[in-house]
Amino acid sequence: MVRAEQVLIFDADDTLWENNVIFERVIDEFLDWMEHPELGRTGVRSVLDEIEAANATVHGYGSKVFLQSLGECVERVRRRVATAEEMARIAAWARAFEGHEVELIPGVAETLTELAGRHELLMLTKGDVQEQRRKVDASCLAHHFRDVHIVAEKDVRTYEELVRACALAPASTWMIGNSPKSDILPARAAGLNAVFIPNAHTWVLEHDVLDPTDEQVLHLKAFAELLDHF
Incomplete structure (x- = not known):
């Protein structure tokens, strides 16, 4: 824990x-x-x-x-x-x-409120800058995060650059996401820890195989379970 x-x-x-x-x-x-x-x-x-x-x-x-x-x-x-x-x-x-609302994953708002009082939070999302910014604004979650980073791709170089730019210590930094391809594997390759929270609707092109023996990847079933570990 x-x-x-x-x-x-x-x-x-x-x-x-x-x-x-x-x-x-x-x-x-x-x-x-x-x-x-x-x-x-x-x-x-x-x-x-x-x-x-x-x-x-x-x-x-x-x-x-x-x-x-x-x-x-x-x-x-x-x-x-x-x-x-x-x-x-x-x-x-x-x-x-084109909607101006987003549907939060169950437990996200309450969990982030708790976590923001315990840890430093960052957001890292990829895609069209304008489109992603609209979703961030619509979520009303941005105030929980020190920084929001919108990038074109999430590969090993992205995580390495984020570590340098934010002066992060990899051993005490965790990438939390639903995509093995974009969130978990490149973060681990960059030396970060990771938390995998699967989503039934994850895009097929974001699927990949995770190493079940990797002890630095925490597997959770629901977002709210983060409070049991952080």
Whole structure:
């Protein structure tokens, strides 16, 4: 059990608030709309996943890149340029991401209030700066954190740069998130401790395999369980 003062770095999307569930709802509608007789839903989804992975590397993350990926998926699956009507249908899905509210994960608000009185808190989130800032503001959580860092990617270099910029001691610093790929593995590679809190709606491209023997990764089932350890 950790009780001494620590630095706790929190992921945002799908750790503090629900995010990917919105994308999944749009994808479900998109797959219904595509109705491909040969590929089926599974095949079209595989094509979309491949396109999203490529676009994330080049263009980053967020709803704008996601909608671009939907358009490219239409063209690849239907083997032609998307029509104006098809592009208008895709553009209409942008409304799903334009709300000014976020749905906090259960227990987040109360838990952060307690933790902020015990430890130093930072937020580290990736994606489009404007889009992520809107969600941070809508969450009404920013006052709990010393700093909010919005980055293009969360890889080992990101964590190493954060350690240097904030003068962090890796041995007493913990990265807390739902993504093995972006939150846990690169943080551990940078020498930080980590807390893995799975989310049933985690984006498939954020999945990866964690080492079950790594004693510096704490596995929890719910956000509020952080209070039992910190």
